[in-house]
Amino acid sequence: MKKEKATKIGLLLLFAAFLVTGGLPLWKHRRYRMPVVAGPGVTRIIRLSDFVPSLKGSVADTEVFVFDGREPGGKALVMSNTHANEPAGLLTSLLLIENAVVEKGTLYVIPMFNASAGRNTKPGDGYPLYFDVPTSWGSMRFRMGNRDASPLEQWPDPDLYIHYPDKQMLSYLDVRNTNRTWPGRPDGPLMERVTYAAMELLRRDKVDVAIDMHGAETMFPVTNCIVAPEKSARIATITSMTVKAVEGFDNHVEPSPGNFRGLSHREIGDFSATLPFLLEAPIPFLDQPTGPKTVKLMMDGQDPFLLSLARKKKLFVPYDENGWSMDKRVGQHTSVALEILKQFSKKYPERAIRLSGVPRYAEIVKNGIGSYFHDPAKADPKSVHFQ
Numbered sequence: 001m002k003k004e005k006a007t008k009i010g011l012l013l014l015f016a017a018f019l020v021t022g023g024l025p026l027w028k029h030r031r032y033r034m035p036v037v038a039g040p041g042v043t044r045i046i047r048l049s050d051f052v053p054s055l056k057g058s059v060a061d062t063e064v065f066v067f068d069g070r071e072p073g074g075k076a077l078v079m080s081n082t083h084a085n086e087p088a089g090l091l092t093s094l095l096l097i098e099n100a101v102v103e104k105g106t107l108y109v110i111p112m113f114n115a116s117a118g119r120n121t122k123p124g125d126g127y128p129l130y131f132d133v134p135t136s137w138g139s140m141r142f143r144m145g146n147r148d149a150s151p152l153e154q155w156p157d158p159d160l161y162i163h164y165p166d167k168q169m170l171s172y173l174d175v176r177n178t179n180r181t182w183p184g185r186p187d188g189p190l191m192e193r194v195t196y197a198a199m200e201l202l203r204r205d206k207v208d209v210a211i212d213m214h215g216a217e218t219m220f221p222v223t224n225c226i227v228a229p230e231k232s233a234r235i236a237t238i239t240s241m242t243v244k245a246v247e248g249f250d251n252h253v254e255p256s257p258g259n260f261r262g263l264s265h266r267e268i269g270d271f272s273a274t275l276p277f278l279l280e281a282p283i284p285f286l287d288q289p290t291g292p293k294t295v296k297l298m299m300d301g302q303d304p305f306l307l308s309l310a311r312k313k314k315l316f317v318p319y320d321e322n323g324w325s326m327d328k329r330v331g332q333h334t335s336v337a338l339e340i341l342k343q344f345s346k347k348y349p350e351r352a353i354r355l356s357g358v359p360r361y362a363e364i365v366k367n368g369i370g371s372y373f374h375d376p377a378k379a380d381p382k383s384v385h386f387q
């Protein structure tokens with residue numbers, strides 16, 4: 001009897017040890033705070049809960065960095081981490097927050113749009129928990145997130161997600177995917193409230209342009225492109241042609257399908273006066289037939305299996321042994337976003353949005369994205385914000 005009790009206690013302790021060793025890294029990951037140093041252009045910070053008060057106090061409530069320009073003009077929103085496992089967009093947002101100055105118009109930047117997904121991970125796929133970006137003052141550590149919000153914030157999932165208001169039937173997982181829950185509603189599931197808050201920002205502040213930055217597999221046809229509905233197509237096409245001709249990287253336009261609901265490039269256009277654009281940069285890390293999902297693959301995009309598939313012409317992007325680095329992806333997002341604003345301003349001069357202080361593709365690839373980040377330890381503590 002005594003022996004049996006000892007075995008039971010031993011097994012219980014073993015179970016507790018597994019729980020702690022397995023759970024502690026995830027607990028720390030959720031609580032890890034990524035600093036961003038707000039640059040000279042940031043004039044105020046608002047939150048999504050300013051538009052949907054029920055978000056207040058939840059993990060989903062996230063910061064919106066606002067740059068009020070020196071001169072009035074048009075308004076643009078740039079957002080990233082709609083899918084938090086596509087982090088080139090996040091680094092592009094941080095590049096803007098730390099460096100951009102707005103000469104004319106107003107810029108809004110939401111770096112961590114799905115803040116819950118940014119604290120989620122995918123251990124089953126062997127996702128790393130963090131990735132590091134080298135800078136001149138040491139390396140900067142970022143949380144690697146997941147595509148969907150964490151079930152810790154939004155649970156349980158339905159058997160099917162019925163899109164609001166279209167009633168289209170989507171996968172149960174899409175109820176936590178902030179690129180399926182647009183336009184949302186103020187009293188819906190948490191992620192619908194997140195997208196609704198952004199819709200309210202676009203409508204109330206009369207934002208002209210919305211840019212949602214993503215990453216897509218090299219084996220997926222909708223990659224290396226701008227996805228745009230009819231109303232944004234002209235500006236998207238001129239942008240795509242210009243970056244290709246002037247900056248030498250490949251890009252094309254994909255039309256936003258009218259019958260595929262819940263996506264930012266569809267619903268923002270249909271439910272507000274804003275022109276939406278969704279940017280996709282190739283992210284080899286997300287392709288299925290790759291080697292291990294390492295930080296190295298996330299950062300340099302080099303993979304021997306993709307290389308052999310590229311030789312068999314199975315990829316939708318040009319791909320060689322140089323892979324597709326994070327610097328290249330951030331450079332592409334930055335140049336495409338800046339070019340959209342430039343082309344919009346040309347077409348609507350009275351609503352122009354002009355920025356300075358932001359490097360473009362060639363410069364980012366040459367210097368590395370880390371060279372544009374400031375040391376939070378040396379910055380004025382009032383300008384350091386945690387994501």
Ligand SMILES: [Zn+2]
Pocket residue numbers: 082083086179214215
């Ligand atoms: Zn995405």
